[in-house]
Amino acid sequence: MFAFAPPRARRRPGLTPMIDVVFLLLVFFMLGSQFGREGAVSLSGGSAGAEYSGPPRLITIYPDQITLNGVESDLAILPEALAPLTQAPDDPIILRARAGTDLQRLTQIVEALTAAGFDRLVLVE
Amino acid sequence: MDFSTPKRRSLIEPIIPMINVVFILLIFFLMTAQIRPADPWPIAPPKTDANTPADAAQRLTVSATGEMSFADQTGDAVWAELAQWGAAEPGTLLVRADAAYPAAELAALLARLSGLGIQSISLATVRQ
Numbered sequence: 103m104f105a106f107a108p109p110r111a112r113r114r115p116g117l118t119p120m121i122d123v124v125f126l127l128l129v130f131f132m133l134g135s136q137f138g139r140e141g142a143v144s145l146s147g148g149s150a151g152a153e154y155s156g157p158p159r160l161i162t163i164y165p166d167q168i169t170l171n172g173v174e175s176d177l178a179i180l181p182e183a184l185a186p187l188t189q190a191p192d193d194p195i196i197l198r199a200r201a202g203t204d205l206q207r208l209t210q211i212v213e214a215l216t217a218a219g220f221d222r223l224v225l226v227e
Numbered sequence: 228m229d230f231s232t233p234k235r236r237s238l239i240e241p242i243i244p245m246i247n248v249v250f251i252l253l254i255f256f257l258m259t260a261q262i263r264p265a266d267p268w269p270i271a272p273p274k275t276d277a278n279t280p281a282d283a284a285q286r287l288t289v290s291a292t293g294e295m296s297f298a299d300q301t302g303d304a305v306w307a308e309l310a311q312w313g314a315a316e317p318g319t320l321l322v323r324a325d326a327a328y329p330a331a332e333l334a335a336l337l338a339r340l341s342g343l344g345i346q347s348i349s350l351a352t353v354r355q
Contacts, residue, residue: 121246121249124249124250128249128253128256131257140321141352141354142282142321142349142351143349144350147336147340163330199329199330199334201331202329203330203331204327204328205329206326209273209275209352225330225333225337227334
C-alpha cells in the first residue's frame, strides 16, 4: 500500500489585501465626490429669437439700485410692479446690467424674479 | 472537576461585519459621486437660497477675470469648440461663472452664445 501524506488543511485566501483595496476605493470616492450639489437659474441671451409684445419691461441693475423702466424700484416690490406689465408669466423681461454689477447681484435678482414666477428673463448688453 | 486549561479565545475581532459596513459605504460613495475634471481655475459660483438642481449637457467655466474653459479647451479654442457644439443640436449649456464676474460681460457672452445656436443656457449657483 502507498502511504499517502495526510491531507493538508485548505488554506483560506487572505482577506487583508481585499480590505486594503476596498479602503483605498472608499477613500478615493470620499475625497473625490462633491456634496454641495450645484443649482442653476435659467437665463437667455439678447438674440434668443423670441418675439416681444406688450409694454416695456426693462430692469436696469446698478450695483446699489434697481430701476424698472427707468423708475427707481426695489427688489421687494419688483414682482408687484411687474404684474400689471405682463399678461402671462412667460412674457420676456429684459435685464440690463450696468458697470460695476457683478454676477452675485444679478443672480439675486434673477432668483427673486424666478421665485415670483417670471421664468423668461433675457439679459441684454 | 475540570482543571484543564481553558480554551484560548481568539484575539482577532470578527472582521466580516466591518467588511460589510465598508462595502455599504463604498457603494454609497460610488452611487453619489460625480466624477468630472476639476476646474482649471478656482471658481466660486454665485450663492442663492433656492436650489434647482443643475441639469446640463455641457459646462462652460468662466473665471472672475473672464478666462473661459469648455470641453478641455481654454483660450480662443473655446469659441471654435462652442461653435461646433452649438451646430450639432445642443442641449442646455451650464455657465459656471465666478460670482465676481461682471454681469455686463456675461450679457455679451450670452449674446455671442445665442449667435452660435446655443439657446438654452443656465447659470450655475451654489446653495448658501
